Amino acid sequence: MEWQSMFRYHKWATQKLLDHVESQDASVFHQEAKNSFKSISETYSHILSVDYIWYKRLTGIEKPEWIEFDVSTVSLTKKAFTKLHVEMEQYFLTLSDDDWNQVLKFTNLRGDSFSNRREEMFFTFINHASYHRGQVTSFLRQFDIAGTPIDYIYFSKESQS
Template identity: 50%
Template sequence: MNKDKLFSYHKWATLACLEHVQTIGEEIYQKEGANSFASIEATIAHVIGVEKLWLLRMNGVKKPVFEHFDVAITELAIEAFMLLHAEMELYFASLSEQQWQEVLHYQNMRGDDFSTSREEMLFTVINHASYHRGQITSFLRQFGKEGIPLDYIYYQKQNR
């Protein structure tokens, strides 16, 4: 599948998820529940920090430092993702197909060595975020709220 289309889906799903949570209310965004992270806010902080790590790895940084973003409210989270995604898009547009296939060497946060192409890194970013969007839906259900469909087919239906 086309990398631009996959990233476009990723941006759409991220914003749709955050905007949906925003309509429900900040108290739900910050409310603690049972999941991998304590709250939707903590989940979002993790996801955006990890996306920045992957961008740095794609840029050849072998052991990037986790950046903490101010995502204390949904509006700040939306702005932070929009800025990061714009930065990512600019970087992606500068890459040739050969550069997308180039294997880069880096360490994860535990210090384990990996070798991965930029294309595989992009897939990892999208897959990782999808996993956590599912966790956000789980939080919403715990709090008696409904999630929204964020599967690719819904993106495709809206963007044809």
């Protein structure tokens, strides 16, 4: 699957789930429950910061700094994702097939060194966000709120309409 489809899915699923969270009582975004993070807002803070750090790694920065984004409201979180994703997509559009196969070195937050093809790194951050979107759905279920379908197949169906 080419990067464009994967990235369109990533953007769609991020915004669709945030729209669903935003349609609930505002307190749900910061309500605490048992999961990897204390709340939906903390989960999205993590996803956003990790999207940023992978983006910087994909540009060739070996040890990018960790950035915290303002996720005090769902609206601000959506805007931060949109802004970052526009910047990322503009960069990705400049890459050739050879660029996607280029091996880049990076150091993770634990200090471990890696050398991977840009394409593998891209897939890693898409997969990472999918994992955490599943956790957001778990939060919603703990709050007796139904989730919303965000699997790729739903994106594909909606995109064809």
